[in-house]
Amino acid sequence: MKLDKTRAENLPLVREALGFGQVGSAARHPVWFMRQAGRYLPEYMAIRSRMEFVDLCRSPKDAAEVTLQPLRRFDLDAAIIFSDILVPCMALGQTLTFGKGHGPQLAPAMRSREDFRALKRPDVAAELGYVGDAISLTKSQLAPGKALIGFAGAPFTVATYMIEGGSSKEFTATKAMIFRDPALFADFMKLLRDVTVDYLLMQVRAGADALMLFDTWAGNLTPDDYARHVWPVTADLMATVRESTGVPVTYFSGQGSDRILELGRGAKSDPATRKAFDVLSVDWRVRIPHAARLVKEAALDVALQGNLDPQVLIGPEQLVRERVRSIMEEVHAARSAGLIHGHIFNVGHGLLPHTPPEALSWAIDEVRKQSAQGASNP
Amino acid sequence: MKLDKTRAENLPLVREALGFGQVGSAARHPVWFMRQAGRYLPEYMAIRSRMEFVDLCRSPKDAAEVTLQPLRRFDLDAAIIFSDILVPCMALGQTLTFGKGHGPQLAPAMRSREDFRALKRPDVAAELGYVGDAISLTKSQLAPGKALIGFAGAPFTVATYMIEGGSSKEFTATKAMIFRDPALFADFMKLLRDVTVDYLLMQVRAGADALMLFDTWAGNLTPDDYARHVWPVTADLMATVRESTGVPVTYFSGQGSDRILELGRGAKSDPATRKAFDVLSVDWRVRIPHAARLVKEAALDVALQGNLDPQVLIGPEQLVRERVRSIMEEVHAARSAGLIHGHIFNVGHGLLPHTPPEALSWAIDEVRKQSAQGASNP
Numbered sequence: 238m239k240l241d242k243t244r245a246e247n248l249p250l251v252r253e254a255l256g257f258g259q260v261g262s263a264a265r266h267p268v269w270f271m272r273q274a275g276r277y278l279p280e281y282m283a284i285r286s287r288m289e290f291v292d293l294c295r296s297p298k299d300a301a302e303v304t305l306q307p308l309r310r311f312d313l314d315a316a317i318i319f320s321d322i323l324v325p326c327m328a329l330g331q332t333l334t335f336g337k338g339h340g341p342q343l344a345p346a347m348r349s350r351e352d353f354r355a356l357k358r359p360d361v362a363a364e365l366g367y368v369g370d371a372i373s374l375t376k377s378q379l380a381p382g383k384a385l386i387g388f389a390g391a392p393f394t395v396a397t398y399m400i401e402g403g404s405s406k407e408f409t410a411t412k413a414m415i416f417r418d419p420a421l422f423a424d425f426m427k428l429l430r431d432v433t434v435d436y437l438l439m440q441v442r443a444g445a446d447a448l449m450l451f452d453t454w455a456g457n458l459t460p461d462d463y464a465r466h467v468w469p470v471t472a473d474l475m476a477t478v479r480e481s482t483g484v485p486v487t488y489f490s491g492q493g494s495d496r497i498l499e500l501g502r503g504a505k506s507d508p509a510t511r512k513a514f515d516v517l518s519v520d521w522r523v524r525i526p527h528a529a530r531l532v533k534e535a536a537l538d539v540a541l542q543g544n545l546d547p548q549v550l551i552g553p554e555q556l557v558r559e560r561v562r563s564i565m566e567e568v569h570a571a572r573s574a575g576l577i578h579g580h581i582f583n584v585g586h587g588l589l590p591h592t593p594p595e596a597l598s599w600a601i602d603e604v605r606k607q608s609a610q611g612a613s614n615p
Numbered sequence: 616m617k618l619d620k621t622r623a624e625n626l627p628l629v630r631e632a633l634g635f636g637q638v639g640s641a642a643r644h645p646v647w648f649m650r651q652a653g654r655y656l657p658e659y660m661a662i663r664s665r666m667e668f669v670d671l672c673r674s675p676k677d678a679a680e681v682t683l684q685p686l687r688r689f690d691l692d693a694a695i696i697f698s699d700i701l702v703p704c705m706a707l708g709q710t711l712t713f714g715k716g717h718g719p720q721l722a723p724a725m726r727s728r729e730d731f732r733a734l735k736r737p738d739v740a741a742e743l744g745y746v747g748d749a750i751s752l753t754k755s756q757l758a759p760g761k762a763l764i765g766f767a768g769a770p771f772t773v774a775t776y777m778i779e780g781g782s783s784k785e786f787t788a789t790k791a792m793i794f795r796d797p798a799l800f801a802d803f804m805k806l807l808r809d810v811t812v813d814y815l816l817m818q819v820r821a822g823a824d825a826l827m828l829f830d831t832w833a834g835n836l837t838p839d840d841y842a843r844h845v846w847p848v849t850a851d852l853m854a855t856v857r858e859s860t861g862v863p864v865t866y867f868s869g870q871g872s873d874r875i876l877e878l879g880r881g882a883k884s885d886p887a888t889r890k891a892f893d894v895l896s897v898d899w900r901v902r903i904p905h906a907a908r909l910v911k912e913a914a915l916d917v918a919l920q921g922n923l924d925p926q927v928l929i930g931p932e933q934l935v936r937e938r939v940r941s942i943m944e945e946v947h948a949a950r951s952a953g954l955i956h957g958h959i960f961n962v963g964h965g966l967l968p969h970t971p972p973e974a975l976s977w978a979i980d981e982v983r984k985q986s987a988q989g990a991s992n993p
Contacts, residue, residue, distance in 0.1 A: 407967060409926065416930030459899045459924050461941075521837045546837050548787065552794030563839075589785060 238438055238481045248483055251384050251446040255315060255485065255516075255581060266565070266580070266608035268601055269315040269386075271489075271518075272587030273307040277594060280306050290335050294320050297370035304375045308383065310594065312601050315384040315447070318372050318440070322390025322451055325436055326399055328359035329428075339403070346402035348410060350421055356428065361435035368436075369443035376444035387445030389436050391452035391488075392429035392474065393467040396422075408457055415466055422466060430474045441482045448484055449518070450475060453491040472513040479512065487542055489518035491586060515539060521546035521585030525564060529571035540579030541568070547584040550596035557596050558603045565607035616816055616859045626861055629762050629824040633693060633863065633894075633959060644943070644958070644986035646979055647693040647764075649867075649896075650965030651685040655972060658684050668713050669705075672698050675748035682753045686761065688972065690979050693762040693825070696750050696818070700768025700829055703814055704777055706737035707806075717781070724780035726788060728799055734806065739813035746814075747821035754822035765823030767814050769830035769866075770807035770852065771845040774800075786835055793844055800844060808852045819860045827865040827896070828853060834869055850891040857890065865920060867896035869964060893917055899924035899963030903942060907949035918957030919946070925962040928974035935974050936981045943985035 240248070255267050275281055281303055285293065293299050303319040323341050327333050331343040347353060362369070376385050390398075398404070400411045414422045437448050452471065455463060475486050517537075519528045521544050528541055549560045561582075568580045582604045588597075618626070633645050653659055659681055663671065671677050681697040701719055705711050709721040725731060740747070746765075754763050768776075776782070778789045792800045815826050830849065833841060853864050895915075897906045899922050906919055927938045939960075946958040960982045966975075 407926065409929070409967070409969060412924075412926040413929050416927060416934055456900060460902050460905075462924075522834060524838050527838075546790075546840075548785065548790040549794060551787070551791050556794055589787070591787060 238442070240441070240482060240484075245483065247446075252485055252515075255384050255447055255579075265314075266582060266604055267314040268582040268604045269313045269317065270307075270584050270588055270597065271317070272589075273311075273313065273317065273597075274303045274319045275588060276590035277588055277592040278306055278310070279594075280310075290321070291333055294324055295367050297367055297374050300367075300371035301374040301378065304371070305378060307597075308379070311597050312605070313383070315386050316375060316379055317386040317388060317449070318368065318375060318445070320368055320371070320388070322388070322395060322453075323398055324368065325359075325361075325365060325389070325432055326395065328357065328361065328364035329399070329432065330355065330357040331399060341398065342403040343398055344402060346410065347396075347399045347425065348414070350418075353421060353425055353428075358428070359432060361432060362439050365436060365439065369439050372440055372443035372445055384446040385444060386447045386449055386487075387437065387440030387443075388449040388451060389433045389440075391450045391455065391471050391490075392426045392433060393458075393471065394452050394454045395429055395433075396425055397454050400425075405454075408454065415462060419466065423470075426466070426470045430470050433474055434477050437478045438481060441478075441484050446484065447487065448478060449487040449489060450514075451489050451491075453489070455490040469509065472507075472509040475514050476509055476512040479515070485515040486513070487516035487518050487581075488514040489520075489542075491520050510535075511537065516542050516579070516581060518542040518581075518583065519544045519585065523585075525567035526571060529567075529574075529576035533576040538578070540581065541571075541577050542581040542583045544583070544585035545600065547586055547588050547592065550584075550588070550592045550600065552596075554596075554599050557599045561600050561603040562607055565604065569611075616820070618819070618860060618862075623861065625824075630863055630893075633762050633825055633957075643692075644960060644982055645692040646960040646982045647691050647695065648685075648962050648966055648975065649695070651689075651691065651695065651975075652681045652697045653966060654968035655966055655970040656684055656688070658688075668699070669711055672702055673745050675745050675752050678745075678749035679752040679756065682749070683756060685975075686757070689975050690983070691761070693764050694753060694757060695764040695766060695827070696746065696753060696823070698746055698749070698766070700766070700773060700831075701776055702746065703737075703739075703743060703767070703810055704773065706735065706739065706742035707777070707810065708733065708735040709777060719776065720781040721776055722780060724788070725774075725777045725803065726792070728796075731799060731803055731806075736806070737810060739810060740817050743814060743817065747817050750818055750821035750823055762824040763822060764825045764827055764865075765815065765818030765821075766827040766829060767811045767818075769828045769833065769845075769849050769868075770804045770811060771836075771849065772830050772832045773807055773811075774803055775832050778803075786832065793840060797844065801848075804844070804848045808848045811852055812855050815856045816859060819856075819862050823862065825863045825865065826856060827867060828892075829867050829869075831867070831869040847887065850885075850887040853892050854887055854890040857893070863893040864891070865894035865896050865959075866892040867898075867920075869898050888913075889915065894920050894957075894959060896920040896961065897922045897963065901963075903945035904949060907945075907952075907954035911954040916956070918959065919949075919955050920959040920961045922961070922963035923978065925964055925966050925970065928962075928966070928970045928978065930974075932974075932977050935977045939978050939981040940985055943982065947989075 284299060284303060300319045304316050307313060308316055323333050326343050334342050336342060372387060379385055397408055397411045400414060455467060458467065475488065479486050517539050519541055523544065525541065525544060532539060545560060545564060549557060571577050662677060662681060678697045682694050685691060686694055701711050704721050712720050714720060750763065750765060757763055775786055775789045778792060833845060836845065853866065857864050895917050897919055901922065903919065903922060910917060923938060923942060927935060949955050
């Protein structure tokens with residue numbers, strides 16, 4: 238897939254705006270927040286009061302509106318398209334519902350070879366075209382200099398929902414498949430990889446400037462199971478999209494984002510790992526200095542993203558500013574020591590519905606202040 | 616607190632039987648399983664069919680019976696007293712119930728200074744005497760050479776349940792307290808520390824040969840919050856009990872057990888950390904070689920416990936044996952390299968209700984086989 242000339246020429250600007258390996262040249266330290274469009278914003282709730290969540294994902298006009306809401310309120314450097322990592326499961330033939338008081342539910346659960354055969358092999362552009370339309374619409378309304386991020390769930394994380402039939406604590410059905418029928422699990426991961434490649438390419442075609450892959454539950458596996466059953470297909474997915482589009486890719490593995498770096502350290506010569514991503518998004522359980530050290534040891538040419546505990550935003554202004562300052566100082570030190578190239582300020586996991594919107598203003602203001610004072614982009 | 620002469624003389628035997636730093640002299644590689652007494656055993660379900668969970672915890676005769684059940688079925692080296700980490704919350708004045716389909720519920724939730732003042736300051740020996748009685752009764756029926764382990768929830772993990780009023784995913788109320796009223800949180804942790812010290816001393820007095828502290832949710836905090844608000848009081852608790860009784864103490868911090876080791880590495884000279892525990896129980900997210908390396912770097916004189924993913928036990932026999940063998944080989948290598956002294960084979964988290972009992976037999980058999988072949992205790 239080739240980007241048209243204008244977009245190809247704009248790529249370095251996007252990389253710079255998002256702080257990917259452009260130390261010193263970026264005008265400012267990029268900042269955005271995972272789930273920055275969502276339930277903590279009254280203007281989002283106003284739209285949700287008249288439509289269901291899934292319908293909102295499917296309505297390009299409303300999804301674009303919701304995507305842009307936080308950029309009207311806050312001084313953010315990027316928008317991330319409003320959608321859900323489980324949207325592709327519908328194209329694969331499952332029904333997606335969000336019940337009150339419990340999380341997403343997918344039916345029928347994908348548990349057997351028979352279930353696997355029954356899944357649709359979707360024409361992504363046709364079935365998920367509404368996501369592309371939402372991206373195009375958002376892009377046309379987005380101020381110049383702001384990046385638009387497309388995203389997908391990573392195959393493992395999406396697989397857990399499809400196999401369990403929803404959220405899970407113990408991932409019993411998923412692990413039962415990995416341990417009892419690894420060939421079926423591998424085939425399923427391969428299908429999800431293929432669908433996700435198509436899905437992300439479509440998003441870039443529609444106008445996404447950068448991509449992010451969410452592997453929220455990857456941290457629940459043993460490092461060996463992750464290395465064997467998850468990482469190779471995930472790395473291949475990202476490398477394929479990166480090589481095909483030139484668009485920067487961010488990988489987020491929740492609940493211990495240093496695992497992937499431990500893996501990287503053990504696999505310095507693994508070309509797939511080296512080509513897989515531009516940015517590693519780290520959760521708050523990992524210290525930035527620790528992640529930066531591992532990035533260096535693995536000789537990975539990546540930037541870091543993160544990693545404010547989103548719950549810090551329920552604290553008083555002084556605490557919010559202290560915690561932001563502390564992350565900015567850690568980033569500054571890691572950059573000065575040559576451990577990492579770039580950094581994108583973000584939370585270590587999605588914003589929560591009870592987040593007070595003003596807390597984001599304090600955090601962003603503190604990022605700008607620290608950035609101006611040279612705590613970043615030294 | 617002084618142990619009587621016989622028990623004091625027996626301590627080295629317990630240490631040896633449990634593999635705490637007695638490389639080469641232990642007759643065999645110790646093995647037990649977290650939650651080895653519980654719902655996966657039909658004989659446990661038979662007792663539960665006639666009484667509620669909380670009543671079972673409160674009945675010394677039944678608790679002792681349930682504690683001993685897995686030792687009749689399996690070749691285990693230790694029993695762990697059947698109880699629940701939330702039992703002390705009742706002595707503190709909360710009502711504990713286990714509803715169908717959801718986890719434990721504690722009422723009223725402990726959210727304010729007023730709630731804190733309203734908590735009882737319990738006479739632990741009087742209010743939780745039934746746990747001591749269950750330990751004495753179990754001890755009198757336990758075969759010689761088998762260790763009896765007492766336990767408690769760590770202050771942070773117990774605090775989360777008491778503050779949230781039950782289980783939690785995001786720990787919003789807990790973090791709100793830490794971030795908005797750290798003085799109240801510190802006072803609460805101090806109260807839980809004091810109650811837990813009394814509770815564990817009582818368990819040793821009643822006959823517990825070793826102790827374990829479960830900090831299941833500690834991994835949800837940022838490393839800095841853990842280091843500031845949780846570890847000092849937790850380390851002090853364990854050091855106090857250890858020094859007072861001489862009984863070995865195991866610390867389990869779930870969801871990334873290497874965090875405590877990262878901390879240890881940064882605090883080599885911290886005397887509280889050095890005196891806090893004898894064994895670190897690691898979950899399955901951490902590789903044994905990684906944990907062993909961190910133990911060495913922190914110059915901690917501890918053994919490791921763990922770390923089979925309990926879900927592996929739903930796999931076929933060959934897989935169970937492979938995974939056990941792999942852990943035993945890692946332990947062997949770490950011991951040969953002088954990184955760790957001892958090791959206790961265990962799961963990385965409690966056994967799950969759907970575990971097939973025969974899988975434990977395979978795992979134990981493989982531990983014995985590997986141990987005999989010199990994969991351990993070289």
